[in-house]
Amino acid sequence: MAEEFKPKILGIVCNWCSYAGADLAGSARTQYPPDIRIVRMMCTGRLDPLFVMKAFVDGADGVLVSGCHFGDCHYLEGNYKAAKRMFLLKSLLRGIGIEDKRLRMTFVSASEGAKWAKVVEDVVKTIDELGPSPLREMAK
Amino acid sequence: MVDTTMEKNPRIGVFICHCGTNIAGSVDVKGLVEYAKTLPNVAFATDYQYVCSTPGQKIITDAISEHKLTGTVVAACSPRLHEPTFRTATKEGGLNPFRFEMANIREQNSWVHMHDREAATEKAKDAVRMAVAKASLLQDLEVKTVPVEKAALIVGAGVAGMQAALDLGNAGIKTYLVEKNPTIGGRMSQLDKTFPTLDCSQCILTPKMVDVYRNPNIELMTYSEVEAVEGYIGNFDVTIRKKARGVISMEEAEAKGIKGGGCNGCGDCEPVCPVIKPNPFEMGMKPRKAIYIYHPQVVPLLYTVDFDSCIKCGLCVEACGEKKAIDLEMMDEFVKLKIGTVIIATGYELFPVEKKTEWGYKQFDNVVTSLEFERLICASGPTGGNVIRPSDGQKPKKIGFVLCAGSRDNTGVGKPYCSRFCCMYSLKHAHQIIEKIPGATPYLFYMDIRSFGKMYEEFYYRIQDEGAKFIRGRVSNILEDPATKNLHVYTEDTLLGRPVDVELDMVVLAAAVQPMEGADTVRKLFGVSCSQDGWMLEAHPKLNPCGTTTAGVYLAGVCQGPKDIPDAVAQAEGAASVASIPLHRGFVELEPYFAQCIEEKCAGCGMCVNLCPYQALSLVEKEGRRLMQVTEAKCKGCGTCGGFCPGGAIWMQHFATPQIVAQIDAFLLGGEQ
Numbered sequence: 001m002a003e004e005f006k007p008k009i010l011g012i013v014c015n016w017c018s019y020a021g022a023d024l025a026g027s028a029r030t031q032y033p034p035d036i037r038i039v040r041m042m043c044t045g046r047l048d049p050l051f052v053m054k055a056f057v058d059g060a061d062g063v064l065v066s067g068c069h070f071g072d073c074h075y076l077e078g079n080y081k082a083a084k085r086m087f088l089l090k091s092l093l094r095g096i097g098i099e100d101k102r103l104r105m106t107f108v109s110a111s112e113g114a115k116w117a118k119v120v121e122d123v124v125k126t127i128d129e130l131g132p133s134p135l136r137e138m139a140k
Numbered sequence: 141m142v143d144t145t146m147e148k149n150p151r152i153g154v155f156i157c158h159c160g161t162n163i164a165g166s167v168d169v170k171g172l173v174e175y176a177k178t179l180p181n182v183a184f185a186t187d188y189q190y191v192c193s194t195p196g197q198k199i200i201t202d203a204i205s206e207h208k209l210t211g212t213v214v215a216a217c218s219p220r221l222h223e224p225t226f227r228t229a230t231k232e233g234g235l236n237p238f239r240f241e242m243a244n245i246r247e248q249n250s251w252v253h254m255h256d257r258e259a260a261t262e263k264a265k266d267a268v269r270m271a272v273a274k275a276s277l278l279q280d281l282e283v284k285t286v287p288v289e290k291a292a293l294i295v296g297a298g299v300a301g302m303q304a305a306l307d308l309g310n311a312g313i314k315t316y317l318v319e320k321n322p323t324i325g326g327r328m329s330q331l332d333k334t335f336p337t338l339d340c341s342q343c344i345l346t347p348k349m350v351d352v353y354r355n356p357n358i359e360l361m362t363y364s365e366v367e368a369v370e371g372y373i374g375n376f377d378v379t380i381r382k383k384a385r386g387v388i389s390m391e392e393a394e395a396k397g398i399k400g401g402g403c404n405g406c407g408d409c410e411p412v413c414p415v416i417k418p419n420p421f422e423m424g425m426k427p428r429k430a431i432y433i434y435h436p437q438v439v440p441l442l443y444t445v446d447f448d449s450c451i452k453c454g455l456c457v458e459a460c461g462e463k464k465a466i467d468l469e470m471m472d473e474f475v476k477l478k479i480g481t482v483i484i485a486t487g488y489e490l491f492p493v494e495k496k497t498e499w500g501y502k503q504f505d506n507v508v509t510s511l512e513f514e515r516l517i518c519a520s521g522p523t524g525g526n527v528i529r530p531s532d533g534q535k536p537k538k539i540g541f542v543l544c545a546g547s548r549d550n551t552g553v554g555k556p557y558c559s560r561f562c563c564m565y566s567l568k569h570a571h572q573i574i575e576k577i578p579g580a581t582p583y584l585f586y587m588d589i590r591s592f593g594k595m596y597e598e599f600y601y602r603i604q605d606e607g608a609k610f611i612r613g614r615v616s617n618i619l620e621d622p623a624t625k626n627l628h629v630y631t632e633d634t635l636l637g638r639p640v641d642v643e644l645d646m647v648v649l650a651a652a653v654q655p656m657e658g659a660d661t662v663r664k665l666f667g668v669s670c671s672q673d674g675w676m677l678e679a680h681p682k683l684n685p686c687g688t689t690t691a692g693v694y695l696a697g698v699c700q701g702p703k704d705i706p707d708a709v710a711q712a713e714g715a716a717s718v719a720s721i722p723l724h725r726g727f728v729e730l731e732p733y734f735a736q737c738i739e740e741k742c743a744g745c746g747m748c749v750n751l752c753p754y755q756a757l758s759l760v761e762k763e764g765r766r767l768m769q770v771t772e773a774k775c776k777g778c779g780t781c782g783g784f785c786p787g788g789a790i791w792m793q794h795f796a797t798p799q800i801v802a803q804i805d806a807f808l809l810g811g812e813q
Contacts, residue, residue, distance in 0.1 A: 008808060010804060010807060010808070016669070016689050017669065019220070020220060022247065022248050025247075025248075026218070026246065026248055026251040027247060027251070029251050029254065031252055032252055034249075034253045034259040034262075037263070037266050037267065037270065037807045038248060039807075040219070042733060042778055043779055043780065045778050045780030045783055046779025046783045046792065046795060047783045048782065048784075048800075050788075050797070050801070051800060051801065051804060055808060058804060058805060058807075058808035058809050059809075060808055072664070072669060072670075073667075074669075074689060074690070074778075075753055075778035075780065076753040078780045081780050081784070082783070085783070085784075109672075110669050110677060111677055112672065117252070
């Protein structure tokens, strides 16, 4: 019997909006699934496609990129740049046989603690349904 | 030339905080310490009840020398709270403060997985492992200090903006006060009385307006808006659009060599103007001309031409004569300012209460908003202070006040929040009609009366004693009797538990407030966040209520959330105080998260140059090839260039690619010894 699937999800979030939103979820004690690990950057614009690909190669089942809402970026337009890179990454993932739903970008502001919890819940649900990443399976 | 070398034999100290039971309640802290000791590069690991306390910080400083640490990791709360504390402790221990990394095991762990100790502990182990991996690769960085322009900009000249300007001006700081309307004064100048003291609003405000005008350090820029913002704390480059006013002041006339000319506010131009428009200051209840002033006490006393409605007949120019104050061909002007710090005080407007169709505003003549009522009861208002029914000009005897008109409304039409000052001004209105109209009775329809301020509850008792009627119930419907134009107000009296139908002569809706139109544009120009309801977001609701996430930009007054005059003025004084700190200090420190060029990898393609939103990057010729160069003072460290560079030639200090990849690897590949 295979052991229970515990998804490994990497969250890449910006310091000003989504990281602060996640902190707010904490202050409000909003409970959400514990399957995500966070890497904080100043801006999602810092998102090097390499980071996402490295995560999948390392065996991540999903990657969440979360930044400010469009028009609210602390650095004016970094989130637009990140969003554009998502299209590239999603098509790369499809090309190597990884479901592109495993990569997601969301926009959570510093005041949206409840939304952050909802986003994580949602991402975990998606990955749960997809099961382990094909790359993780292959590595076994 | 950037130094990309990192510590060869890192020795990391890990300090894990219990935070009382905040962390220890959901995470096995002792187990976490034992786990940390197994990680590569960890030379020392310990736990403490409160690492942020003085003895807690001492553990860090002592351990650095005792164990010859090259970096520190604190697993505790959010770096947004205590990163500065632990950086300082790391520095006191003899290390560069940027050799510190924080693992957030409280806000993003113990508090959100309170009932799953096992999963929370596993997550904490991962977080510590990731932080150790990054800390092992962190480099020494130097904080950059830049000089500060000793000048402040205040956007919005309501009572909050004026107070902040006065405080800064009196402290000897050059202050630019920008106001989009032709006069300063804001909402408060529209009010008749103020609660609970019943001071005449204009009487206490106009002296302040005059003070602002006379203050030698305050440069008033009315009928002007912020057009563009560049730069950073201490060195903002702000462009102000001075909208074409069509009228020049006496000072401007003198500068132009028109002796004794310029607008002296005589008003000769106004009667001859053939164009009639509603005066927004009077909530549209009084006419104004295309050349106008809002009211007699405007500051500056200077007429304004409304070019949207002016037909350029030239009659005003004739009437003005030798003063030559009017120029109907005037164009918008742009002024560039060098600014050190900024205070936003853009205020509020009323929620368009006609959206709540059940109350009949804009359907029935005798339903008015609270601001319209302020003008109706004000001696300088359109009726000279005689409260009359708009339908027939008769004196109303029974006046209803609908509180929470659009506030505390979860239907999706109104606003979910409490607008905070409507209860109190409705009590004031009730008092005023009892005082002004013999035999009149106010009916207040309320959910709760929120009289929370100093002497507010006492004021509430006073109005009860004066005979105002209070009906606790949310008004479901207002209907008009077509013959009499009287209004039927339907609600449930929830204290008596029965439906109520009251026939009234007039109804005043205490409408919810919302951010001022255009405030969103200002907010985005300065990179300030907003909360879900659109109010500007303070840096911390309790401990940094005037600051924002943009260094050097502060908030005052209702733009940050509904507040009454005392609270708005208090916040303005607070904002002026914090905004003056960098100006008096003379320099600011910038976090050194700059981009750097790894010259041997740079192909000089220039992609990054176009990506940078701050024009911080440029291409230069060096030893016969093109290389990217960073202007550090302009770089804000977002990393957008670093995320794109196809050659991996950009080194983002403190967020360098190897440092981030180390975190990702530590999470997914483990790394326990």
